[in-house]
Amino acid sequence: MNDPRTVIAKMFAQDAFSQWLGIEVVEVAEGHCILRMTVREEMTNGFGTAHGGIVFSLADTALAFCTNASGEISVALDCTISYPTAVRPGDVLTAVGTQQDTTRKVGFAAVTVTNQNGETVGHFRGTVYRTQKPHR
Secondary structure (H helix, E strand, C coil), X not given: CCCHHHHHXXXXXXXXXXHHHCXXXXXXXXCEEEEEEECCHHHECCCCCECHHHHHHHHHHHHHHHHHCCCEEEEXXXXXXXXXXXXXXXXXXEXXXXXXXXXXCEEEXXXXXXXXXXXXXXXXXXXXXXXXXXXX
8 A cells, every 4th residue: 555645544534533633634645645624713822713633633633644654653742833923713824844864764844724814823743663564
């Protein structure tokens, strides 16, 4: 199973949390993906803005999809995120994930999350462990 769309379709079909988030797979290619979702009211924190975990989760899904699209199972080792702009209910978020470098055992990726106005709402970096096992 090496076709990126097939790998990601299978991963997404088994990913109940990403489905609950309402994530839409816009584009996928080896080492790259674009995802989109709309922030719902139940995703807010006590300040009325999106809980940081919502933006993180969208970016984490983009990390998983862009690093697994090659057909080799990769799992997160380390992830960080910065939130330069608040996210509100109704915002439409787009995450662009790009695998930047890989070795035989690890991969590095960046995900930028923007809102419908093109404002960056999340800068995300992730490191994955490349298991060298194929998706089936």
